[in-house]
Amino acid sequence: MICELCGRETDNFEYVIVDGAVLTVCPSCAKFGRKVKGMKARGINLSALSAGKGGDELPEPDTILVEDYAERIRNARMKMGMTQEQLAKKLMEKESVIAKIERGDMRPSDKLARKLEKTLGIKLFERLDEIEGG
Ligand SMILES: [Zn+2]
Incomplete structure (x- = not known):
């Protein structure tokens, strides 16, 4: 994995939020952004960042x-x-x-x-x- 901030190869990357974007960075660059809470290195799910929505069903049209x-x-x-x-x-x-x-x-x-x-x-x-x- 390549650090998206410094471009160095790293095995120990972290996800941080910089200016609203989620970046994959090396540990030394992680301090430049906010750590993404509860997000594992694998299976990143950006939709989890947005507020949870209710059910899928649309209400009946009035x-x-x-x-x-x-x-x-x-x-x-x-x-x-x-x-x-x-x-x-x-x-x-x-x-x-x-x-x-x-x-x-x-x-x-x-x-x-x-x-x-x-x-x-x-x-x-x-x-x-x-x-x-x-
Ligand atoms: Zn870096």
Whole structure:
């Protein structure tokens, strides 16, 4: 092994941190840097220097009901030539529920909104990070 500071060949090298970089140095150069704690000469793992991270799993993306859900549902239903009653039957809901949703008086439950998306072929949810401010 070659010392990265003085370039001398050494069998007894150490790992030290100099200006944030991990260097392999001979014992006489080790005093120029901070010794890397708990790091063995073999199997150096630089990622161990960074703060430990949590689990690997990403949280579920936040999705919210679109603001114009009422309009989207009504437009899609009318495009398909369905009455509120027909749509309600398809979704096994009350006609009054569909009417309220289309007026914007009632927000559909997540479950119902998913059914509406499928039945009408529309998108009712959007990810929070896709929404632009303003
Ligand atoms: Zn050296």
